[in-house]
Amino acid sequence: MHSPAPQPASPTPDARAIRHAYRTVRAQAGPAQAITVLHIGAEHTAVATGQGDTEAATLVLNMGARATARAFFRRSPPTPLEMENAIASVEDEVVRVQPLLPPGSALWSIDPVVRDIALMAGVAPGAGMV
Numbered sequence: 001m002h003s004p005a006p007q008p009a010s011p012t013p014d015a016r017a018i019r020h021a022y023r024t025v026r027a028q029a030g031p032a033q034a035i036t037v038l039h040i041g042a043e044h045t046a047v048a049t050g051q052g053d054t055e056a057a058t059l060v061l062n063m064g065a066r067a068t069a070r071a072f073f074r075r076s077p078p079t080p081l082e083m084e085n086a087i088a089s090v091e092d093e094v095v096r097v098q099p100l101l102p103p104g105s106a107l108w109s110i111d112p113v114v115r116d117i118a119l120m121a122g123v124a125p126g127a128g129m130v
Contacts, residue, residue, distance in 0.1 A: 014039065014060045018046035022055045025108045028128070034102035038109045042066040047097050049105055057100040061093045065113065 022037045029035050036049040043064040050056030072078070072086035109115075115129065123129050 012044070012060060014041050014044045014046040015058055017041070018048040018058055018060075019055060021110050022048035022050070022058075023053075024110055026053060029106070029108065034105040036097075036101055036105045036107050038107060038111070038114065040065055040109075040111055040113055045093075047100070049097075049100050049102060051102055056102070059097055059100060061096065063090055063093045 018037060018039045021039055022035070025035055025037050031053070032051075034049075034051045036047060037055075039046045041064045043066060045061040045063050046058065047061070048055035048058045068086055068090065072082050072089065074082060078086070118129050119125060
């Protein structure tokens with residue numbers, strides 16, 4: 001008796017979302033530009049990068065907006081030490097992306113939360129914000 005071959009695991013919601021975001025951005029960025037697309041989720045952050053119609057690499061990181069807040073922030077507002085610890089943890093996770101990036105890749109996001117952060121940082125509102 002033979003058991004069926006194992007099936008590959010289905011992509012996580014974050015992996016599906018970042019692949020969709022990559023295709024959306026690719027249509028706007030044009031075919032020649034290397035792009036890296038960022039999706040910050042509640043529990044995970046996902047990145048897709050490449051130069052073609054489909055992403056060359058995707059990575060789901062073990063950090064998200066709510067997960068980071070839950071893990072590090074005990075006070076409101078957070079203390080400087082809580083902020084520093086959260087930053088160090090995020091940096092440790094983000095460095096995993098660097099080897100995947102094509103040279104000259106432009107960072108994109110279609111996340112409303114990233115747009116809100118850009119607005120708070122003083123970026124002028126618009127359909128496409130740089």
